[in-house]
Amino acid sequence: MKTANNQLLVIFGASGDLTGRKLLPSLYELHVRGLLPERFSILGAARTEYSDDEYRAFEKVHIRESLKNREVDEAELDSFLRRVFYLAFDSTRSAEYRRLKDRIRLLQQELQLPDRIIYYLATPPAMYELIPACLKENGMNVAGSKDGWRRVIVEKPFGTSLESAERLNKHLIHIFDEKEIYRIDHYLGKETVQNILVLRFSNGIFEPLWNRNYIDSIEISASETLGVENRGKYYDGAGALRDMIQNHLIQLMAFTAMESPSVFEPEPIRDEIVKVFRALRPYKTHDMDNLIVRGQYEGYREEKNVAPDSTTETYVAMKMFIDNWRWSDVPFYIFTGKKLSEKSSEIVVNFKSTPHQLFAGQCSGGSCNKLIIRIQPNESITLKFGLKMPGAGFTVKQVGMDFRYDSLSKNYLPDAYERLLLDAMLGDSTLYARSDALEASWRLIDPILHHWKEEGAKNLFFYTPGEDGPLEKAKLGMIPKECSCQSCQ
Structure with a gap:
């Protein structure tokens, strides 16, 4: 399997069930198998108050649970968790995204990350329109360099009817290009x-x-x-x-x-x-x-x-x-x-x-x-x-x-x-x-x-x-x- 280019993954809803049960355990497995980029970091964003270390300890428990009866390589797990960071913020308020933007910029500078970002909406469906809109209002939906890009992963359900699906599609396509929108179906x-x-x-x-x-x-x-x-x-x-x-x-x-x-x-x-x-x-x-x-x-x-x-x-x-x-x-x-x-x-x-x-x-x-x-x-x-x-x-x-x-x-x-x-x-x-x-x-x-x-x-x-x-x-x-x-x- 190919290895991706260096990049940053921002997970909205980072303190939720999907992130702890599926996303971070899956990213850890990719890390163990050497499939993550050399310079790759994860920034979790949610309302719950955590420091970076507190969030790492919180998610360490979930990753251990996902391994079930498999032996845990402590050094490997700690190495992966050093890639993980956290920001407590209110994703419903556009003004809060300035703090998110500043944190992203700081991580890119400190970790020498390129201008390539994936946004993962691991949130309730009610946020699928609001978060992208706030990203656009703060100029975070477009890359600032020629070789940079932005992508957004949207969880199911993608709409509850034809009308709502069409509305959500229209909304997202005004913020991201179709090729940048990834509608996930784990099946x-x-x-x-x-x-x-x-x-x-x-x-x-x-x-x-x-x-x-x-x-x-x-x-x-x-x-x-x-x-x-x-x-x-x-x-x-x-x-x-x-x-x-x-x-x-x-x-x-x-x-x-x-x-x-x-x-x-x-x-x-x-x-x-x-x-x-x-x-x-x-x-x-x-x-x-x-x-x-x-x-x-x-x-x-x-x-x-x-x-x-x-x-x-x-x-x-x-x-x-x-x-x-x-x-x-x-x-x-x-x-x-x-x-x-x-x-x-x-x-x-x-x-x-x-x-x-x-x-x-x-x-x-x-x-x-x-x-x-x-x-x-x-x-x-x-x-x-x-x-x-x-x-x-x-x-x-x-x-x-x-x-x-x-x-x-x-x-x-x-x-x-x-x-x-x-x-x-x-x-x-x-x-x-x-x-x-x-x-x-x-x-x-x-x-x-x-x-x-x-x-x-x-x-x-x-x-x-x-x-x-x-x-x-x-x-x-x-x-x-x-x-x-x-x-x-």
């Missing part, structure tokens, strides 16, 4: 997700089959065993459609369905992603009831900070279509939910059955041929196919060939944030969402949200925690995960 930083592109475009055995002629359907899912826990206030205003499908799963669908780019560079890749979103078949009103199932787990309304009459969905299953030459009439099933039977995120490609089934026990109602790309837990790729059972006759049983990433025992499997942070430092936006792709995805999701708002509790189906969602999902016609024939059970 795209996972190793298995990136390998979708390699699996498809570097293997001649897959790409010729990757179309409507050979694929029966594709399923993209993310299920959790936990409920909303302590996120009731946020989740009750978001729901599964916004929280998981618009932000994560629809991006996985684009990686799965996109055409090969002309070259493996950020903009050609993101061009192909946009084409997928623009080809999505819009839902008509009757489709929203027939091709989408929304559910809520029993007991959700008793959760902390959840309205007692809430109609927020904790489960969504959708059947959608991509109207283009490659995927015409191939159903894409996307589903996600909380308090389900297992924690899992995966992409399942169901290939078509043979035209004529010759053998007893061959999978009925679907093919024995599946490609399963598991994102979590236990990142892996499995190819399933039918083989003869030992003994007399020709009875077919489904078997699998598996590859698990943890089998690469000599290779470190980086966290998603490690990859995405390093990409932003390098100026590689391949795994970040572009404004036109984001707005195109919202055009599909927005009418559904409006429809549900009008319907209220109508067509909201309840399910028992620990099961696989509401029974009404069966009407979408998803293929069972395993063969339905007796010999495959």
